[in-house]
Amino acid sequence: MTRIKNARRSFLIAAATVCAGLAVAAPARAQSQDELFDPDAIQELRLTINTRDLRDLRANFEKDTYYTADVQWRNIRVRSAGVRSRGGASRNPLKLGLRVDFDRYVTGQKFLGLKSIVLKNLWQDGSMMHERIAMAFFARMGQPASRQSFCRLYINNELQGLYVIVESVDNSYLDRRLGEHAGYLYSYQFRGPFHGEYLGEDFAPYKERFQPQSHEKEGDTKLYLPIHDWLREMNEPDGAAWRRRVEQYIDLEQFMTHVAIEGFLAEDDGVLGVNGMNNFFLYRLPDSTRHRFLPWDKDGAFLVIDYSIFQRAHENLIFQRAYAIPDLRELYFQVLETAARSALEDGWLEAEVMRVAELVAPVVEQDTRKPFSTEAFYESVEFMKEFAQLRSKLVLQQVAEARRRR
Amino acid sequence: MKQKHFALGVAAYALLTIASPVAGQDVPPPAVVVQPESKHPEKSAAEGAKPPEQQPEKQTEKKAKKSEQDPGFRWTDHPSLRLGPGTHVDFRARLQGNLQHSDVSLSEEEGDSSIDVARRRVGIDGEILDLFDYQVEAELGVRRDPWRDVYLNYKQYGFAEVLVGKFKVPFSLEENTSATRLDFIHRSRIATLLAPGRDLGVMVHGRVLPGGWLRYELGVFNEDGSNARTYNPDRVHGERTLAGRALVQPFRSTKSLASDLAVGVSFTTSELPEGVSDLRGRTELDAPFYLPAVVVSGQRQRLGFEARWRPGPFSLKSEYIRLSDERLGQSVDNADLSPFVSSGWYVSGTWAVTGENKADGLESPRRPIFQGGFGAVELALRVERIRFGSGADDPTASNAPRSEVILGNADRVYTMGVNWYANRWIKVQANLVRNTIALPDQGPMPSQSGYWSRIVRFQFSM
Numbered sequence: 001m002t003r004i005k006n007a008r009r010s011f012l013i014a015a016a017t018v019c020a021g022l023a024v025a026a027p028a029r030a031q032s033q034d035e036l037f038d039p040d041a042i043q044e045l046r047l048t049i050n051t052r053d054l055r056d057l058r059a060n061f062e063k064d065t066y067y068t069a070d071v072q073w074r075n076i077r078v079r080s081a082g083v084r085s086r087g088g089a090s091r092n093p094l095k096l097g098l099r100v101d102f103d104r105y106v107t108g109q110k111f112l113g114l115k116s117i118v119l120k121n122l123w124q125d126g127s128m129m130h131e132r133i134a135m136a137f138f139a140r141m142g143q144p145a146s147r148q149s150f151c152r153l154y155i156n157n158e159l160q161g162l163y164v165i166v167e168s169v170d171n172s173y174l175d176r177r178l179g180e181h182a183g184y185l186y187s188y189q190f191r192g193p194f195h196g197e198y199l200g201e202d203f204a205p206y207k208e209r210f211q212p213q214s215h216e217k218e219g220d221t222k223l224y225l226p227i228h229d230w231l232r233e234m235n236e237p238d239g240a241a242w243r244r245r246v247e248q249y250i251d252l253e254q255f256m257t258h259v260a261i262e263g264f265l266a267e268d269d270g271v272l273g274v275n276g277m278n279n280f281f282l283y284r285l286p287d288s289t290r291h292r293f294l295p296w297d298k299d300g301a302f303l304v305i306d307y308s309i310f311q312r313a314h315e316n317l318i319f320q321r322a323y324a325i326p327d328l329r330e331l332y333f334q335v336l337e338t339a340a341r342s343a344l345e346d347g348w349l350e351a352e353v354m355r356v357a358e359l360v361a362p363v364v365e366q367d368t369r370k371p372f373s374t375e376a377f378y379e380s381v382e383f384m385k386e387f388a389q390l391r392s393k394l395v396l397q398q399v400a401e402a403r404r405r406r
Numbered sequence: 407m408k409q410k411h412f413a414l415g416v417a418a419y420a421l422l423t424i425a426s427p428v429a430g431q432d433v434p435p436p437a438v439v440v441q442p443e444s445k446h447p448e449k450s451a452a453e454g455a456k457p458p459e460q461q462p463e464k465q466t467e468k469k470a471k472k473s474e475q476d477p478g479f480r481w482t483d484h485p486s487l488r489l490g491p492g493t494h495v496d497f498r499a500r501l502q503g504n505l506q507h508s509d510v511s512l513s514e515e516e517g518d519s520s521i522d523v524a525r526r527r528v529g530i531d532g533e534i535l536d537l538f539d540y541q542v543e544a545e546l547g548v549r550r551d552p553w554r555d556v557y558l559n560y561k562q563y564g565f566a567e568v569l570v571g572k573f574k575v576p577f578s579l580e581e582n583t584s585a586t587r588l589d590f591i592h593r594s595r596i597a598t599l600l601a602p603g604r605d606l607g608v609m610v611h612g613r614v615l616p617g618g619w620l621r622y623e624l625g626v627f628n629e630d631g632s633n634a635r636t637y638n639p640d641r642v643h644g645e646r647t648l649a650g651r652a653l654v655q656p657f658r659s660t661k662s663l664a665s666d667l668a669v670g671v672s673f674t675t676s677e678l679p680e681g682v683s684d685l686r687g688r689t690e691l692d693a694p695f696y697l698p699a700v701v702v703s704g705q706r707q708r709l710g711f712e713a714r715w716r717p718g719p720f721s722l723k724s725e726y727i728r729l730s731d732e733r734l735g736q737s738v739d740n741a742d743l744s745p746f747v748s749s750g751w752y753v754s755g756t757w758a759v760t761g762e763n764k765a766d767g768l769e770s771p772r773r774p775i776f777q778g779g780f781g782a783v784e785l786a787l788r789v790e791r792i793r794f795g796s797g798a799d800d801p802t803a804s805n806a807p808r809s810e811v812i813l814g815n816a817d818r819v820y821t822m823g824v825n826w827y828a829n830r831w832i833k834v835q836a837n838l839v840r841n842t843i844a845l846p847d848q849g850p851m852p853s854q855s856g857y858w859s860r861i862v863r864f865q866f867s868m
Contacts, residue, residue, distance in 0.1 A: 048738045068808040080806035105806030
């Protein structure tokens, strides 16, 4: 009898231990990428950087110099990550735009399976929601897009303001969106106006603009010859074989889809950007010479409500040539129409604007480093609501008009 | 490349033609010069003075001294201008060229083989009124800081001589051994990378205690030597440096085999400004295997132990060096981090196959070439290891500038050598070197940790 009691007690102790273990383990297990990129939450991210490094980082914000930082999110602390200033026009010493590479110094180190993240400072966007809503819309349209979430960023326990945590375009991004990452990934670097012109035989101008994010150690021929060939073929005279030749190097249908979504979003700093092509990644599929576009950095979206669906379309050589082909032109129109209807469907775009505005407003009010007033934020939110209400109708009108003209 | 081969060929021919007539002349046997103990800072305390029983007969010495003191020009080992009793100017020249081949690429230009002119030095040294030693030596063909030893030594009192100028900081047996007298083509990694090297300073040194069995050197230097220093302004090195070295020869006055046994300890301490440490890991052929990004601040301290014993034709030598850079206030939250430690050791041995007494030096072989002999032949073996940081043993280690545990890297080196001392001017050395890099991804061959190098050195010195 005593033996049975002892056995029962042992069983209860063991069961309690297992339950306690699970209870302890549960929070850790719950801390996943999905939770980090929870669209309904404001995360709290803390960076610890040596005072001298932080001073240097602010003083040299225009350089890409890395500094050591510990990164804390909830009960996860990643030590010795590499942090550097990032961005183009948004770079500034007050509210730093940052890139965090977890494996910069510690080989193989990851944070929730991520090798790196970008902390966008929302410096050029009064509503502070362009990036987040534009990327969500790309995803809604079935295109690959970085996951994002808002956060309060603290550096050395001092609030830096409202930031967006952006998932980097890297191998895990490619795995999640395209199911593999064996191809060649390039980040487009803005080096002055470029509209798809042939850049010549020398690889140097290609290397300047298309920075490899994978296969970095491979030779120039392997890395740049397909891009060179794409631009050369694309700039050849029209002919029956033009499309077949060019489509060896670029997925023209995906390109037109990408440009149409940017057009709907009134993105002024994208592929048909004000300063030429900008803000995209290029991915070449494995064992192929064919490339596709991936969206990046959409804080230049939502410029004006009546933004033309042909804004600077005549400047971009790739778009011009593709638009001249009837089925690609029709695809462009169809994607614009789909985008317009999708934004309207159940009032998705307006609801998203309202939801995000409500989520971030308290942090925006605390954000003393933002380059505009809190009143300006609320005005920008009003504009975003108006955009959500009117943009679809205007785009559908523009498409109908364009069809009539043809 | 062809030009370099041609140049080396011409140089080798020139050396032989210079050496041959001199050797061919009816030159009397080299006068035995009693080496003033502190005359040459490169000759370490252990290398410098010979025990009394090893010195030549006093009569011979007197005669030699008298003839030496007569004013005029002499040329025995080297040209010398005698200006009066105890005052002379000796003219020195040294040329060393290496032929080297390695499994790793030595340079983009030359691939895995190269010819390297290691040293082209000229200078003068001598004495003034038997009260001072001096030396002025420069490296030819070097634009930045061509001066090597430039010093004046006041030697009136053997127990407390005073040396002023630019000379080697008293730390490390091998670093303070002249490059012409090394057992191997290259010094050990610890002597090259962790010992300070030359700097401007003032030093008191001498022999004390009965029989002079304790030799000491204590000096203050402008900075902590040129060995680790880079010309990269972003990297920091030790500033004002205090250095000391004590060497004990407990059996110096005995006639036993142990009379040459010497053991020593040395230290340096310097202020270290805040910045990235200037230390670097490089192999003997200058291939980098560790370039730290570690931010340091506080004190730089070195501690060294050395031992040497040369019984008959054999020698055994060993050193251990530990260099520690403090990291005060250098963590990400401004707290102190554990010091950045670099350390290493070597053990080496030689055997003069032709029977010369190692303690007397093999520079003047018993049967020189061109004088009916073949010169002296010596075999040498060295095992060594140098390590920066903690190595890969600690899973939390990384190469982050502010990492608590520094990953670093390490190199283990085996060197096998043959030295041929043709005559007092010409020496040829051949070394076979096996490097094993602990973390090869930081080394010259990321795909493999071990590789071989083969080096031959031709040396002319007078």
